Amino acid sequence: MGLTMAEKVFSSKAGRSVQAGEYVVLPVDRAMCHEGFLLSCAKLIASGIGKVWDPEKVVVIMDHYVPSPDVKMAEAHAKIRKLVKQCGLKHYFGEREGVCHQVMVEKGLALPGDLIVGTDSHTCTYGGLAAAATGIGTSEMAYVLATGDLWFQVPHSIRVMLNGRLPQRVYSKDVSLALAGRFGSEFAQYRSIEFSGDLVQDLSIDSRLVLSNMSVEFGAKFGMFPVDDVTISYLKSIGAEDIEVFSADDDAEYERTCTLDADGLEPMIALPHTVDNVKPVREVAGEKVDQVLLGSCTNGRLEDLREAAGILKDRQVAPSVRMYVYPASRQVLRQAMDEGIIQVLSSAGAVICPASCGPCFGSHGGLLASGEVCISSTNRNFKGRMGSPEAKVFLASPATVAASALFGKITDPREVG
Amino acid sequence: MIIQGRAWVLGDNIDTDLIVPGQYLMASLEDQAKHVFEAIDPTFVKEVRQGDIIVAGKNFGCGSSREMAPQVLKHLGIGCILAEDFARIFFRNAIAVGLPALTVKNISGKVEHMDEVGISLDSGRVIVKSKALEFFAAPLPEKMREIIDAGGIDGILKNLAAR
Structure with a gap:
């Protein structure tokens, strides 16, 4: 039996072949935090653990309250800066670079095959670059900061086949809204979405990130695109090396296939x-x-x-x-x-x-x-x-x-x- | 573990903004608690009692990863959430803060406001005495049960630190 993209990422981290439905405890490649870092790190300290498992793998980006709208938030930002220093984090971007998900992508911190968790529901955005990335809460992030591990259920996968060509002034956002409208806001609850079909090759990375980002609005854990020439050329343009080129096996097992034809799509x-x-x-x-x-x-x-x-x-x-x-x-x-x-x-x-x-x-x-x-x-x-x-x-x-x-x-x- | 309480019945797609609107995220838990469900049921925060239970439809907790959503429900005394199904992150967050959340198929529409509901966390049995109804919740994965038994991730972290 072949493997889906999600099963491949989990199998690679587990060092054995794992399949949908299994529960696993696995190390993550990156832990991404926005201002939620303050709550997670405070828990880490309160528990007596006090230091992060690997300062290279934790990313902190402030974006939700930038510039700080009030004194309370300014104080929170000040605490975050202090904690980042105290933890010796290597990837800290402050409030300078932008929204966390876009920064993760631009800085090459989300790469194909990576298993990434973040304190934001739209962490699934990195699936546009074939990362298995998903949102978690601040307590679970505290556990990740302490151990580098988290428990996961290996998700069942849904194939979303996108066929045809996008008409004039119709975009990947329209595709994602059409998917929500047709299949409902939880058609991919707890599932991994894999986007495929001949429309995919036409979609830029910017456009793919939209569909991956919106995947959580269908309940999905991941919203993944296979690695193709578009992915590779984008990753090379940002200086990424050792790109893992992978997609699902031809005989991978999907719970369901949802098809959407772009040809007749409207805004x-x-x-x-x-x-x-x-x-x-x-x-x-x-x-x-x-x-x-x-x-x-x-x-x-x-x-x-x-x-x-x-x-x-x-x-x-x-x-x-x-x-x-x-x-x-x-x-x-x-x-x-x-x-x-x-x-x-x-x-x-x-x-x-x-x-x-x-x-x-x-x-x-x-x-x-x-x-x-x-x-x-x-x-x-x-x-x-x-x-x-x-x-x-x-x-x-x-x-x-x-x-x-x-x-x-x-x-x-x-x-x- | 046995949980017993009065039911608050809610519909499908109860999102995290209905639980804690974004504009109150930086407020204290006490202040956040004043606004829970204010857009759909202003009586909730006035009348909710320690031990009450939420019975909801599909996709409970969809939306943001804000952990304040289950946290503030726990703070208001909610002892358990029963739903047809949960949005993934909310489900994990509820367990992480030590608030039992159980998936119970076909419960939606069968329970009425303020019905007394009894839940056995071990067997997954859910009973509504006044209506002589019985349901069975999907068992929590072992890992989640461990977290609930430890009182949430805080308890797990303390155990880790003690090791």
């Missing part, structure tokens, strides 16, 4: 308040929006900002709308500056914000008042997610978000020249 949108409440954008076109959010670990990469700029070039964001741009990283921001994208967005009236999580998770940096409507390129639209529980959040692609900014109402990006 899609998730309506409040669940990610699987999905319709084609044209069916809700015309709904007035107050806030437009472009960015996040889902859709704040260069490709995303470029698409939005293509729509907003030499145009103006509707006066009734406030548009916030949160690039996924400092590197994305710099590249977008080099390409003139930031000039276009700013000239159009968008507010350019620091590379960080911003209001995506509802803490600060652009929260919504009751009765307000936001269209966002982020990943969740739960009630109360981005401020008032009486506000509404719609999720869509960067192009749909930009087109909607232009008219102050939800707009199908294909309607804009």
